[in-house]
Amino acid sequence: MNNNTAQNNTVKKMILVLTHNANDDKSTVAFTIANAALSSGTEVGIFLASDGVELSRDGACDYTAIKPFKPASELVESFVSNGGVLWACSPCFQHRGMKEEETVEGAIVTGAGPMLQWIAEGATTLSL
Numbered sequence: 727m728n729n730n731t732a733q734n735n736t737v738k739k740m741i742l743v744l745t746h747n748a749n750d751d752k753s754t755v756a757f758t759i760a761n762a763a764l765s766s767g768t769e770v771g772i773f774l775a776s777d778g779v780e781l782s783r784d785g786a787c788d789y790t791a792i793k794p795f796k797p798a799s800e801l802v803e804s805f806v807s808n809g810g811v812l813w814a815c816s817p818c819f820q821h822r823g824m825k826e827e828e829t830v831e832g833a834i835v836t837g838a839g840p841m842l843q844w845i846a847e848g849a850t851t852l853s854l
Contacts, residue, residue: 738768739849741841747780748790748798752854757801759852764808771811771849773841775818782814782833783824806832813840 740763746752760770780786787798795801806812812833819826819835826835834840845851 739844739847740768740770741844741849741851742770742772743841743851743853744772744774744778744781745776746854747777748787751792751795753778753781753787754790754792754795754798754801756852756854757798757805758795760805760810761801761808764805764810769809769811770805771813771841771844772805773813773815773838775815779814779818779822779824782812782819782829782835784828784830786830802830806830811840 740760742756742760744753744756746756756772760772763770774781781798781802787802790798792798796804802812810832812830814829814833814835816835816837829835
């Protein structure tokens, strides 16, 4: 196998760090980008930090639809159901008094470790 073949067989990874909640169009932009990347075969993890952890709360996106984007709840559900990894910053989560049993299906409350592992493995990073 030559180097080009090895590079073509490498799974691409991308991490988006999102610090905005559903009241900001940056949240819908982030999930739109993430879903597009998933559809192209890229593994995608979104690390929710600061106000972004609010997006991991079940029902938090139910009434958010920022035109011309799809509704936020649909974007989050699509992301998780298509294999996206949704991390919520544990200290940010705790600071807001949130409870793990109130998260959307697929959300993982954790520290930065899993995200940093992906970065160490060469993941592309974006921050919104």
